[in-house]
Amino acid sequence: xxxxxxxxxxxxxxxxxxxxxxxxxxxxxxxxxxxxxxxxxxxxxxxxxxxxxxxxxxxxxxxxxxxxxxxxxxxxxxxxxxxxxxxxxxxxxxxxxxxxxxxxxxxxxxxxxxxxxxxxxxxxxxxxxxxxxxxxxxxxxxxxxxxxxxxxxxxxxx
Numbered sequence: 680x681x682x683x684x685x686x687x688x689x690x691x692x693x694x695x696x697x698x699x700x701x702x703x704x705x706x707x708x709x710x711x712x713x714x715x716x717x718x719x720x721x722x723x724x725x726x727x728x729x730x731x732x733x734x735x736x737x738x739x740x741x742x743x744x745x746x747x748x749x750x751x752x753x754x755x756x757x758x759x760x761x762x763x764x765x766x767x768x769x770x771x772x773x774x775x776x777x778x779x780x781x782x783x784x785x786x787x788x789x790x791x792x793x794x795x796x797x798x799x800x801x802x803x804x805x806x807x808x809x810x811x812x813x814x815x816x817x818x819x820x821x822x823x824x825x826x827x828x829x830x831x832x833x834x835x836x837x
Contacts, residue, residue: 683816688795690820696794696808697723701730703792703806710767710790714739714759716778719771722821723794727769739768739785741778753778763789771795772817779803 688696700723704710712735715724721738728736740757763786773779773793780803782791793800795817796807811817 681814684812684814685816685818686811687818687823688820693722693794693820694726697726698730700792700794700806700808701727703808704731704767707767707790709765711735711765712737712761713767713769714761714786714789716741716768716770716782717757719819720769722819723771724769727767727792731767733767739782741781753781755781758785761789762786766790767792769793771819772811773797773800773804773807776800776803 704727710731711733713724713728713733714737715721717738717740724736728734737759738757739759740755742754742756766786766789768782768786768789768791770778770791770793772795774797776799779791779800782789783803790806791804792806793804794807795809795811796804797811797813797815799813801807801810
């Protein structure tokens with residue numbers, strides 16, 4: 680079994696990537712509302728709402744998968760009543776595309792963006808910022824704890 684690869688995203692990098700995504704959307708005057716996919720979409724939605732001057736924000740609450748059981752079924756916990764007209768759907772990551780396909784069925788007129796996209800899910804979104812290898816696990820800043828790192832070498836004083 681191969682060792683999983685991790686991509687650690689700092690708050691600074693996340694904010695920079697969110698602003699890049701916002702810059703791709705500036706000319707989209709039809710987008711008046713944001714629906715963020717909980718929970719990961721809450722963070723980029725906050726930045727996009729500020730940068731694009733959108734104040735109407737709602738959530739679609741999806742329990743996408745159990746981290747231990749990748750094949751587990753997605754559950755819809757809350758769904759806004761819209762076909763997506765004028766809506767920007769925001770998530771942090773598209774992985775397999777399964778959650779995105781569910782959202783597309785519910786809101787076919789929405790414009791769907793993510794910060795990061797893996798190859799299997801890229802066709803589900805309209806736009807994203809960073810392409811990530813399928814076998815890379817992204818460690819977002821809201822999932823990480825800061826802790827001191829030990830030095831690689833400890834020398835005894837003579």
